[in-house]
Amino acid sequence: MAFTTLGLAAPIIEGVRAMGYSEPTPIQLRAIPLILSGQDVIGSAQTGTGKTAAFALPILSKLGAHAAAGPRVLVLEPTRELAAQVETSFRDLSRFTDLRVAVVYGGVGYGEQTDQLRRGLDVLVATPGRLLDHMQRGAARLDRVEYLVLDEADRMLDMGFLPDVKRIVERVPKARQTCLFSATVPPDIASLIKWAMNQPEVVEIGSRRSPAETVKHVIYPVEDEQKSDLLLSLLDQMNWESVIVFCRTRHRADRIGTFLRKHDHAVAILHSDRTQREREDALKGFRDGRFDVLVATDIAARGLDVADVSHVINYDVPTHPEDYVHRIGRTGRANTTGDAFTLMCVADRRHVADIERFIGHRIEQVVLDGFAYEKSVLFTESGKPRPTKKILGVFNRSGRTFRPRRR
């Protein structure tokens, strides 16, 4: 199936060609004709499936050429990184048109954004908070919007943006086409859908809960004290090109990043305590190959288009099962394969159990050859990972003490 059969405008097909896409991905095949026909669409495909182009291509096709009054398209994104990335996709795909694309997000000055908004544009990509600021200052008007995209809606909910999103949607004309993308549909998103959308068609690619299908994932049980050594040994032994290491907190990300640098890895650190410049530099350096390890907290987990990550390592088990799916979605993007490793200490076992329930199957537990493991309840006498269900007992809050249950 080729892009030319989908009904996209000629200059947009040229843009697709210039990007080097040869065939539409499954979500593009399903969503593009629906969006072209004017239908509201809910997409529940995982990130990494080509979902940005799935909405950008038909919308750009329908816009045609630059119009004086705009923006006609508003795309809301939960984070600045995502907003910047989606803007780049719109620009790339529309490069053979005269359409104008701009992005607004917080953490940087207003000047240049205000200038762009004043100059007139067709497509505006924005994070909710900064867009509301511009609206209050009279710099952004939404009364010409014909196409509204609510991307990563579940993440917007997690980040507490839903009230902002609603305030923005109220200012967009009712006669519009709305697309919403969300990996999961919790009740608050379901009610947003009811309120903001008009008889939407659902496009679901694969099971909503299953992580990107090409990713192989395994768990390395390890005592907390040995985690950093195991991480180092993993990096020494595995055949990787680029890896994202996810940590629970900013502090831990800084600590692990510094630790890996001491051991001669080229490391970038990405979390919300860093300035916008530092964050952009980290991402750019990682994309360019200046850094081969990116240590990040969950803000980086969603949707970031860091292409060709060969491995994801969860230094900490995510406490929300959804985050596991999103984190490991960083590898295996658009049909390439990747590996996802999760370090699990005793206290993490219940989170792993939650994740396994969420994704609907168990994750294989393995040990790293040649690593000097401390004796632990995580392993059997012969050093094999102890099947989780056979570990009996209770743990104190730090997870250190193992107290067998009396039978």
Ligand code: AMP
């Ligand atoms: P997304 O899910 O939108 O974040 O896209 C993930 C990655 O897949 C991005 O790097 C896109 O440039 C790429 N991509 C999107 N559509 C295609 C396609 N049809 N063929 C190959 N790569 C694609």
